[in-house]
Amino acid sequence: MATFWHSSVALLVALLGPFSLFSPSFATAADEQIAYRLKWLINASTAGDVVAEAEGLFAAEGLQVAILPGGPERDAIREVELGRAHFGVASADQVIRGLAKGAPIVVVAQLFQVNPLNWIYRPEQTTISSGDDLRGKVIGVTYGGNDETILRTLLQRHHIGEEEVQLFSVRHDYTPFYQKKVDLWPLYRNAQGVIIGEKLRAAGEAFAFFNPDQAGVRFVANSVITSAKLLAEKPELVQRFTTALRRGWQLAMAPEHAERTAELIHRFDRETPLPLIREQLALTRELVAHPSPADIGRIDLVAWQETEAIMLEQKQIDRPVDIATALHPLAE
Amino acid sequence: MDEGERPRAAITIDNLHFSYPGAGRPLFANLSLHLPAGGFHALFGPSGIGKSTLARILAGLTACSGRRSTAGPVLYTYNTERLPGWLTIGEHLRQVAAAPAATTTLATLEDRFGIDHCLNRRFGQLSLGQQNRVNLIRYLLQDFQTLIMDESLANVDEGTRERIIITLKEHYPDRSFLYISHNVLEVARFCRQIILLREAAKEPQIVAIEGLDATAGHPVSQTRLERTVLEILHAG
Amino acid sequence: MLANRLLQFLLLYFLAIGGLLAMKYLLGLSDYVIPGVAAMATAFTEMAAIYLGDLLDSLRVALLGHALSLLLAAGVGILASRSTALGSLIRAAAYTVQTYPIVAVAPIIFILLGDGLASRLLITILVCYFPLLLTTISVLTEPVADIEHFFISTGRNRWSLQVAIRLYENMGKLITVVAGSATLAMVGTIVAEFVAADAGIGFSIRKALYQSDLAHILVALFLVGIWTSIYLGVLETAGALIEKKWRNPAGGG
Structure with missing residues (x-):
């Protein structure tokens, strides 16, 4: 039933999203409703997101989170700026490109410590x-x-x-x-x-x-973003979301929880057989809980700076964005 | 009447029954008709009474129950027919008048019908009256025993119309024409037999009236014309 | 007609740009969501020449695909209109193929035909031939009674004559659909390039989309619009000339 309701909320947000442009709603007073736009469809790379929601970690923080699957035409940065999503997942190159064009976004967590x-x-x-x-x-x-x-x-x-x-x-x-x-x-x-x-x-x-990382090219992958406005106006909301999400990822990556995590993912990712999801999860753990589970969600400033340097070098951006100013690691 | 004494008919219809699909009442019930062989005859009646439907049945174009027999080919032409637009009138007429005899006839008809000056035009460039005449000419070049002309001269002026009818009578004395027109004076004056089609409720539904059958050499008097017109109108 | 098409496109394009800019400045959106005038101008100067080359490549495929679609639609349409059984089978096949989303079919096409010109052409044809086929079938199966009656009555009705009459009488409709399907040919080509090819304006749009570069996409859309308008305008002008020559020739000669 819970899945039904969450799916319904997700569907409703997806349907009403385009119409909410002129009413960006940050009304998160009582039982805060949060829209969280992923970068891609739900799979092993979104394990922590799914677990945080399914295991009631968002709810424990007083948040009702609608996890919205992403896709090639979805752009979390754009949706966060337009107020259609409160949080989103974007790759580092997207974030840096957005910042270079003045997108008022901040990074609150880094999902992958090693680029997959x-x-x-x-x-x-x-x-x-x-x-x-x-x-x-x-x-x-x-x-x-x-x-x-x-x-x-x-x-x-x-x-x-x-x-x-x-x-x-x-x-x-x-x-x-x-x-x-x-x-x-x-x-x-x-x-x-x-x-x-x-x-x-x-x-x-x-x-x-x-692996390009081993060949000396460190390029940050997925990270969690929100708008600078939301961080400034409701830092405690951002803190609660980030805390719940980090706990979700910690739980998802815990070997003793692996079976349950795999089952939760399989509910959304029916095309991938359960044994393969287990294998995917084991590999995801190596990339996310790296070098140790304590590093889950850690924002690797040096890696971000290297990513920015690469993008400047490759003329992907025309000016430095001073990425450190956009990184807001939130202590639990 | 013995079979041998019975007048030869161009088209005979016996015991015709016909209803439009979905219509409650039949349009024709137990209707019989004998179109005399040879001569210029009329099918006359008010609009919507079923003249065109009957004409199409007579031509064998509309299926019905009853018995139909004809003496030779029957053609049916109507006033809104068009010619293919990619040919000139002259080209089209020459194409459909392949036989040498028809070619000779064509030259005469073009002259008598007054269309010889528009042979280089396309159909769409002609007036409605010219279109009627061109269309009729091409049917006259075909092999037919009976030609049903459904308002075929509707847009032609009165003088030209009379000239055309007289030409038909002169050139095709042994063929039958069934002319559908709403001009009572015209059908009374020029037609040999006027087949009056009446409402389905009236018995009989068809009444045949003798017309005056005027030709170039035999004009009709005004008195006889008025009497025939009255007879037609009263019978309707 | 051509000038009208271009003017109409420019009007619509700049209205849309105006709407986007109004939204940007009213809501205070960044250049990432909607690029500003300066970013658009820079994108235009940087990318116009490159995209024009890509577009001409796409246009080549679209033209060829459109021409092949016309031939295919005419051939299949004639077959479909000749026999009831074969006709209904072809119609059913055409409808079924049309219901498949091209993005789902495209990978199969690319596996079968590789990622060269043939695949792009086939996808273009699949997208644009359907309206052509339906129009051809509808035109060829609809009698022109007031012209055909004479030929049927006098035993002259040949199939080729019937086709000629029906095509000629529906020339205006056919020209409209042929011109309209030019747009679909362009759409089909762009979709094919977007989905899989590694050349053409659709491929460039995909690259710009990967980088969320709306300014580049707007430049590409501008060029696509201009050239599609030109193509459409040329076809409409040619259609009007054909109609004038064949349907309504001036004077009687």
Whole structure:
């Protein structure tokens, strides 16, 4: 029943969202209703969000949170600025790009301590021991996506000219990788990495992952944002939300809670079999609770500054944004 | 009447029953009609009485119950017909008058019907009266025994109309024409037999009246004309 | 006609831009949500030439796809109008194909045909041929009784003549649908590029969307609008000329 009501609230917010432009509602007095826009659909990468809601951690803080799934056309920054969502999940490059264009947003938590973006490859066909080995390879890239920025930085740092590699425009369909037309294919290690890996394993093929973090490119991934206005006007509300969310992630990442977390995710992500969700969760734990569970939600200032530097270097932004001013880690 | 003595008919309909789909009452019930072979005849009656429907049944274009027999091909033409727009009038008429005899007839008809000056035009560029005449000409070039003309001269001026009717009588003495018109004077003067179609409730539904059958050499007197007109109007 | 189309588009485009800017300044929104005039101008100077190249690439596919759609719709439409059984089967197939969202079908197409021109063309055709097909079927199955009556009565009614009469008599309708489907051809091409291809203006829009760059998207939409208006205007002008020559020739000669 609870799921029904939460789904209904989510649906209602999704339906009424477009009409609420001129009535941005921060009326969070009694039983605060909060809209929380995710970056993508509910899967292992949103484990903490789902657990915080399902286990009543938001409710314990007096918050009624509608978790709104994201998607390619959803932009949490835009929705937060327009007042359609109170909180949202955005990747670091989105945040920095938004700040460069004056979006009045702040970062209140960092979900991934290690960027899950990897490139999958077949070790029998491709040897990648360092960034230098990218030379001469056919590399999949999402033009306009943060993997393009990361790849270009990698190439630049290893003095590999664009003419020395062959970039292949990727989409949701992995066929070119299966057909071995592409050597390296970008994916999220903890999500698609498990699913694609399973298929390759079933086909008897060996596979490995190339992690740009290990090649020296630190690029922050998903983080939780809210509006500067909400933080200024209702800091205690932001604090309560962030606290509940962090507890949700801590619970979700706790090995003893893994089975329950997997079941909760499976309720929304029916397409992924439960064993694979368990595997995804184990990998997510490595990326989120890194180096230890105490680091869950920690905002890594150095990594953010490096991300900003990369984006400046790659001309993704035309001026520095002084990212430190937009980071608001909230102590529990 | 013995079968041998019975006058030869261009079209015979016996025991015709017809209703529009969904209509409560039949339009025609147990109706019989004999259109005489040869001559210029009329089908006359008020608007909406079913003249066009009867004409289409006579031409075999509308299915009905009853017995229908014809002496030779029957064609049906109506006043709102159009010619394909991509050909000129001349081109179209030459196409549909393939036989050499028809070509000769065509030249005569173009002259007598007064359309020889508009042969290079397209159908859409003609006046309504010219369109009526062009349409009628192409039917006259076909192989027919009976031609049903459903208001085929509706937009033609009176003088030209008379000239056309007289031409038809002269050139096609052995063919039958069934002319549908609302002009009582015209049908009284030029038609040999006037088939008067009345409401379905009236018995009989069809009354045949002798017309004056005027030709170029045999004009009719005003008195006879008035008497025939009165007879038609009273019978209606 | 062409000038009208361009003027109408420019009016609508700048009205929309005006609306966006009014919203931006009234609500105090950042350049991230709605770019300001300066950001739009910068995006235009930086991207117009690049996007024009992309757009011409898309336009090439759209034109080719549109032409093939016309041929396909004419061929299938004629087949569908000839026989009742085959016709209803083709109509059913056409409706079914149309109900599939193209974004769902696109990956299958790309698996089968690769990510070259063929896939883009096929998706363009799938998007724009349906109205053409329906119009062709409706035109070819609807008798023009006042013209056909003579040919039927005199035993001259050939199938080719019947097709000619029906096409000729519905020329205005056909020209309107052909011109209208030009817009759909453009939409189809952009959708194909958006979903999967790695060239064309749809691909550029997708890249700009990834970066939430509305200013770049507005530049792309401006160019798409201008060129679609030109294409539409040219087709309408050509249609009007054809109609004038064939349907209403001046004078009697």
